Amino acid sequence: MSAVAAPQASGYNFAYLDEQTKRMIRRAILKGIAIPGYQVPFASREMPMPYGWGTGGVQVTAAIIGPADVLKVIDQGSDDTTNAVSIRKFFAKTAGVATTTETKDATIIQTRHRIPERQLTEKQTIVFQVPIPEPLRFLEPRETETRKLHALADYGLMHVKLYEDISRHGHIATTYDYPVEVADRYVMNPSPTPKFDNPKMHMSPALQLFGAGREKRIYAVPPFTKVRSLDFEDHPFEVQRFDKPCALCAATNVYLDEVVLDDRGGRMFVCSDSDYCEERRADGHRGELSGEAPHLVGGAA
Amino acid sequence: MMAKLNDKPLLSARNLGKHYGQRLGCRDVNFDLYEGEVLAVVGESGSGKSTLLGLLATELSPTAGAVNYRMRDGETRNLFDLSEAERRFLLRTDWGFVRQDARDGLRMGVSAGGNVGERLMAVGGRHYGRIRDTASDWLNRVEIEPERIDDLPKSFSGGMRQRLQIARNLVTHPRLVFMDEPTSSLDVSVQARLLDLIRGLVSELGLAVIIVTHDLAVARLLSHRIMVMRQGRVIETGLTDQVLDDPREAYTQLLVSSVLAA
Numbered sequence: 363m364s365a366v367a368a369p370q371a372s373g374y375n376f377a378y379l380d381e382q383t384k385r386m387i388r389r390a391i392l393k394g395i396a397i398p399g400y401q402v403p404f405a406s407r408e409m410p411m412p413y414g415w416g417t418g419g420v421q422v423t424a425a426i427i428g429p430a431d432v433l434k435v436i437d438q439g440s441d442d443t444t445n446a447v448s449i450r451k452f453f454a455k456t457a458g459v460a461t462t463t464e465t466k467d468a469t470i471i472q473t474r475h476r477i478p479e480r481q482l483t484e485k486q487t488i489v490f491q492v493p494i495p496e497p498l499r500f501l502e503p504r505e506t507e508t509r510k511l512h513a514l515a516d517y518g519l520m521h522v523k524l525y526e527d528i529s530r531h532g533h534i535a536t537t538y539d540y541p542v543e544v545a546d547r548y549v550m551n552p553s554p555t556p557k558f559d560n561p562k563m564h565m566s567p568a569l570q571l572f573g574a575g576r577e578k579r580i581y582a583v584p585p586f587t588k589v590r591s592l593d594f595e596d597h598p599f600e601v602q603r604f605d606k607p608c609a610l611c612a613a614t615n616v617y618l619d620e621v622v623l624d625d626r627g628g629r630m631f632v633c634s635d636s637d638y639c640e641e642r643r644a645d646g647h648r649g650e651l652s653g654e655a656p657h658l659v660g661g662a663a
Numbered sequence: 664m665m666a667k668l669n670d671k672p673l674l675s676a677r678n679l680g681k682h683y684g685q686r687l688g689c690r691d692v693n694f695d696l697y698e699g700e701v702l703a704v705v706g707e708s709g710s711g712k713s714t715l716l717g718l719l720a721t722e723l724s725p726t727a728g729a730v731n732y733r734m735r736d737g738e739t740r741n742l743f744d745l746s747e748a749e750r751r752f753l754l755r756t757d758w759g760f761v762r763q764d765a766r767d768g769l770r771m772g773v774s775a776g777g778n779v780g781e782r783l784m785a786v787g788g789r790h791y792g793r794i795r796d797t798a799s800d801w802l803n804r805v806e807i808e809p810e811r812i813d814d815l816p817k818s819f820s821g822g823m824r825q826r827l828q829i830a831r832n833l834v835t836h837p838r839l840v841f842m843d844e845p846t847s848s849l850d851v852s853v854q855a856r857l858l859d860l861i862r863g864l865v866s867e868l869g870l871a872v873i874i875v876t877h878d879l880a881v882a883r884l885l886s887h888r889i890m891v892m893r894q895g896r897v898i899e900t901g902l903t904d905q906v907l908d909d910p911r912e913a914y915t916q917l918l919v920s921s922v923l924a925a
Contacts, residue, residue: 526774595791
C-alpha cells in the first residue's frame with residue numbers, strides 16, 4: 363500500500379484512480395474492517411469497464427495495491443477467462459505491478475465467484491467482486507427498511523427464505539451467494555461464490571474485502587473472523603459434494619466444473635480452480651482423462 | 664380454557680391526538696383496555712378511526728398525549744418512549760395486526776407455512792421441523808387444510824387469506840391484536856365464518872382486541888365495549904349492547920338507524 367508512485371502508463375495516476383479517491387475508498391475499507399460484515403457506502407467511481415464486470419472489486423484493488431504487490435485475478439476459478447485477463451492487464455498497465463496465475467505467489471487476489479482451493483495466508487488479501495451486496499434484497503425491496511433490519515439485527519426474514527427452500531425442494535437449494543453471519547452480528551452476502559467456498563471464509567488468515575461498484579458498497583471480513591453459514595438445526599448447512607474426483611488431476615474435496623466433451627453426452631468434471639489443477643498435474647497427479655483430452659482443456663499430459 | 668387475567672389495564676390512551684399539519688386526525692382520545700377485552704371503534708369514513716389505530720400501533724407518532732402499555736414483565740411504559748428495537752420486538756411478539764387487505768399483512772410470494780413461521784423465526788426459531796409443525800397446527804386452527812401449507816397466498820380465496828393473516832399474527836401468542844376492518848372485503852357468509860373464528864380464538868386465548876370497523880353488526884358480534892368516533896373525536900363510549908340498543912348521541916342514533924335490517 364504505498365502512496366504516490368510514478369505513473370506507469372502516461373496520463374494515468376498509479377493504479378488508475380487518483381489519490382483522493384483512493385483515500386476515500388481506503389477509509390471505507392477501514393470502516394468495513396472495523397465493523398465486520400457491515401456494508402459501508404462509498405462514492406463509487408466510473409471505471410473503464412461496464413457495471414457487472416467487477417468495477418467494485420477493481421476500485422478496492424486499486425486502493426490497496428502497491429508497486430511491490432503481486433496480483434492474481436480469477437474469474438470462476440480460472441485465470442484465463444476474459445474478465446480475469448483484462449483486469450490483470452489493466453493493473454499491469456496502470457500500476458506496472460507483477461501479475462501471476464499462481465495462488466501461492468500472489469499478495470492480492472481479485473476474484474469473481476471463487477475462493478482458491480489452496481489455503482490463503484496472512485500475507486494475502488482477497489478482493490471479491492460483488493453484484494448485489496444486500497442479502498435481504500429479494501425479500502425486502504426497501505433500502506430504508508433493510509438498513510433498519512441490519513441495524514436491529516432483525517434477520518428472521520433470512521430464515522424465511524431458507525424455510526421456503528426446504529418446503530419447496532426438501533433441502534436448502536441455495537447453492538451460491540449463500541448468506542453468512544459474520545462475527546455473530548451482521549448477515550452478509552459472500553458474493554456469488556458457490557456455497558462450497560463458505561467454510562473457507564471462516565477464520566481465514568487472509569483479509570477478505572468485498573466491493574460492489576454499481577451498488578456503491580464496500581464490506582470486509584478481517585482475518586480470523588467467525589463466518590457462519592445460516593441454517594436450521596434439523597437442516598444443517600452442507601457444501602456440494604461430487605461423486606468423482608477431478609478428471610485431470612484426481613483431486614477430491616475440490617469444486618468441480620462440468621465440461622461437455624462432445625454431442626453424444628460425453629462430459630467430464632475438472633477443477634474449477636485452474637491453477638490448483640495445473641499445480642497438481644505438475645506434481646504428477648493424473649486423473650482418468652488427463653491423457654485423453656489435453657487438446658480440449660489444455661490439460662498437459 | 665380461559666387465560667388468567669390481570670386487573671390493571673393492558674393499554675391506556677391519554678389525551679391522544681394527531682394533527683396532519685392543519686388537518687385534524689383525531690384528538691382527546693382517552694380509554695383503558697383490559698386483558699381479554701374487545702373494544703370496537705366505529706364511525707364513518709374520515710372519522711379518525713384509522714388514525715387512532717395507527718397511533719395505538721405506533722405506526723404514526725402523535726402530536727399530543729401518550730399511550731401506556733403494560734409490558735410482559737409487568738412494567739407499564741409509554742409506547743412512544745420505546746426504542747425502535749423494543750417497538751419492533753413488541754410488534755412481532757406481543758402484538759398482532761390484522762389488515763383490511765390481506766396483501767398488506769401477508770408476504771404474497773411466500774408460502775402459507777412461511778408466512779405463519781416468519782414470526783417464530785424472527786424470535787429465534789431455528790428448527791425447521793418444529794416451525795413447520797406449529798405452522799401446520801395453526802393452519803388447522805384457522806380452518807385451512809394443512810395440505811395447503813406449501814401453497815402461496817396468491818392461490819387462496821379472500822376469506823382464506825384473512826384466516827391466514829390471523830394465524831400468522833397469533834402464532835407467537837400475542838396479548839393484543841389490532842384489527843382494521845378484517846371482514847369488510849369479504850362476502851356475507853364468509854364474514855360470518857370469520858367472525859365466528861375470531862370470537863372463538865379471542866375467548867380461548869384471552870386476547871385483547873381493538874377492532875376498527877364501520878360495520879355495526881361486526882361490532883355487536885365481537886366487542887364488549889364500543890367507541891363511536893366522529894370528526895376526530897370520541898363522541899360516545901359504553902358497553903356494546905347498551906350503545907347500540909340505546910344510543911344517546913344524535914349521531915350514534917343516526918348510525919344505528921342507518922343499518923339495513925336483513
